[in-house]
Every structure is written in C-alpha cells, then in structure tokens.
Amino acid sequence: QRSVGVLSLQGSFNEHIAALRRLGVMGVEVRKAEHLEKIGSLIIPGGESTTMAKLAHYHNLFPALREFVKSGRPVWGTCAGLIFLADRAIGQKNGGQEFIGGLDCTVHRNFFGSQLQSFEIDLLVSKLAAKEGGPASFRGVFIRAPAIMEVGPDVEVLADYTVHVNDSTNAKIVTSLRGLEDKKSSSTQKVVVAARQGNLLVTAFHPELTKDTRWHSFFLKMSVENNEEHGLSISKEVAS
Numbered sequence: 001q002r003s004v005g006v007l008s009l010q011g012s013f014n015e016h017i018a019a020l021r022r023l024g025v026m027g028v029e030v031r032k033a034e035h036l037e038k039i040g041s042l043i044i045p046g047g048e049s050t051t052m053a054k055l056a057h058y059h060n061l062f063p064a065l066r067e068f069v070k071s072g073r074p075v076w077g078t079c080a081g082l083i084f085l086a087d088r089a090i091g092q093k094n095g096g097q098e099f100i101g102g103l104d105c106t107v108h109r110n111f112f113g114s115q116l117q118s119f120e121i122d123l124l125v126s127k128l129a130a131k132e133g134g135p136a137s138f139r140g141v142f143i144r145a146p147a148i149m150e151v152g153p154d155v156e157v158l159a160d161y162t163v164h165v166n167d168s169t170n171a172k173i174v175t176s177l178r179g180l181e182d183k184k185s186s187s188t189q190k191v192v193v194a195a196r197q198g199n200l201l202v203t204a205f206h207p208e209l210t211k212d213t214r215w216h217s218f219f220l221k222m223s224v225e226n227n228e229e230h231g232l233s234i235s236k237e238v239a240s
C-alpha cells in the first residue's frame, strides 16, 4: 500500500495534510529522498519557491524528485509547487532557482504582484464536479501567485483567468473593486492558472487554504488510478 506524500520542507504542507485527512487519507511528510520510495503520489505545496529550492538542494532532494516525476507517479504542485514543476520560468527573482521540471510550460513568478496584490476569485473549472445546483466554480486563493504564460501541446488547460493590465504601470487589475477608470487604460491578458499534463497537475492558487476538497479529490482519483496501473493501492488509514 502506498500513501500520498506531501513535500514538507516549507510552506503550506500541514494544510494539505489536513485536507487529505478530511478525505480519509493519511498524508505522509516527505523530507528526505528515501521518503519518496514509500509513497504513490506527491503534493508540492505553496510557500516561497527560492527558500524551498534551497532546502531541497541542501537535502539533495532534486535528483530523487526528478526521478519521481519521470517514474510516472502523480505529482501536484500548488503555487510555489507549480513553479518547481515548470520547464521554463520568467519574471522577477527568477535567477538561481533550481527546478524539478516536467511540465511543458513557461511560468511567470509573482505574475500578479506582491503580497498586497493577493486576491480571491471564483474560477470556472469544468473538470470539477459542480456543487449541487451551482456552477462548476472554485474559489481560487491567489497569494503572490505565479501564472502560466504559455503551454506545450500535451498540456490540458483546466482553468484560465483574464486579467486587466494597466498599460502604463504594468500593474494587474485583478478585482472589480478597483475603478473602471483604471480599466480604461488597460489591456486584457489571458493566463493559465490550472493545468494537467499526464501525471502532473498544477494550480497557481491554494485549494488547501479553503474548506473545498474537490481539487484534493481530483488528485486522489489521479493517484488511485495511477497506482492501480502499477499494482499498488492507496492507503486509506488516517492517523488518529
């Protein structure tokens, strides 16, 4: 039996483990390369990707993480985790950061701006089961969030978002709270905020910071199907 691992170096790993527990699945903290041998799928949480990369480098985790991705087992990266899984990156503070790679896309770090530009928005996600009677929307929590600027042919876009960009300051006008006059001198830009390529799933926002476990269910389904193909089953035991 295999468990779902959560990379637990830095960031919102406890929140992911709590979300898995709500679904009756025990998340296993991954801190060393040998921990990856016992798990059937992996979540890479949000946090600060430079710090997380430094810690992963210090613990010599990158070769094992790349092996894990190549082995075909499911990996889900949220926010900083998305940055880790991207093949290419642009944007501020891009220098020096090590990547796992695997997802054929270009990510823009801190696309939406700084902490002050963090926001929440309802996203349309047709792949998620709709709540009773309601549309298939999901409350996206974006914190210093990255965005995917372009994807390769094998990448399936699961959610996108159209943002207004102020033509003179380049600031992103992300909520309707800001004045319409702001929008007059702005152009729109469509970016990808959730995507899948085979065993890799990425979200630019933080499902683990909401009560809604549909993205975790989606990833568990990917994990169960993938592990069954490999003759494994996902452990349903929850630590008491």
Ligand code: GLN
Residues within 6 Å of the ligand: 045, 046, 047, 048, 049, 050, 078, 079, 080, 081, 083, 109, 110, 143, 144, 145, 146
């Ligand atoms: N912008 C952050 C980074 O580059 C990611 C933010 C997050 O994970 N909430 O690391």
